[in-house]
Amino acid sequence: MTDNWEALREDCLHCRKCGLCETRHNVVFGVGPQNARVMLVGEGPGENEDLQGEPFVGRGGQLLDKYLAAVDLSRETNVYIANIVKCRPPKNRDPLPEEQDACIGWLRNQFALLRPKILVCLGRVAAIKLIKPDIKITREHGIFFEKGNVLMMATLHPAALLRNPNQKPAALEDFLKLRAKIDELGLDIAKSPAD
Secondary structure, eight states, rough: OOHHHHHHHHHHHHHOSGGGGOOOSSOOBSOOOOOOOOEEESSSHHHHHHHHHHSOEEEEEEHHHHHHHHHOTTTTEEEEESSSSSSSSGGOOOOOOOOOOOOOHHHHHHHHHOSSSSSEEESSHHHHHOOTOOOOOOOOOOEEEETTTTTEEEEEEHHHHOOOOGGGGHHHHHHHHHHHHHHHOOOOOOOSOOO
């Protein structure tokens, strides 16, 4: 376990723990303040993310940014965004269990350094890996689960919302619940908290 963000990032950028390293353009480490109280986790980078080296920068990322802005959150000031796997699976397929297992240590280390109060899983793959293996995302999104003094919630993946726009209101409701939980906990996230 590395206790330094820069060392962790540098190690991660050179990772060769699974076959995804063979086809990547960039390792997509994560983005956001290193002291954010809210962490969002997706499954893995897509094509745009692989090319730019930043999570959620394509059409799905633009939609995610709109949802965050609607509840006064952003990746620039108070939310950290990462993925289960740091390299793009071919053709944007779900990351295989062995790829998730090879990569999860990076996310665990990010989580340990960040120590968020709330973790939001973006989509089924992240929710299964981080909240519970039998989660039903279509029924259990927007519900908070407590694990080790961290509140965890799943919401619908932004890419899924682009394919199925009639679910967008449900996702917005999840972000409103997230904001309500932040306020209920009294988390001061108007600006990034001091280290």
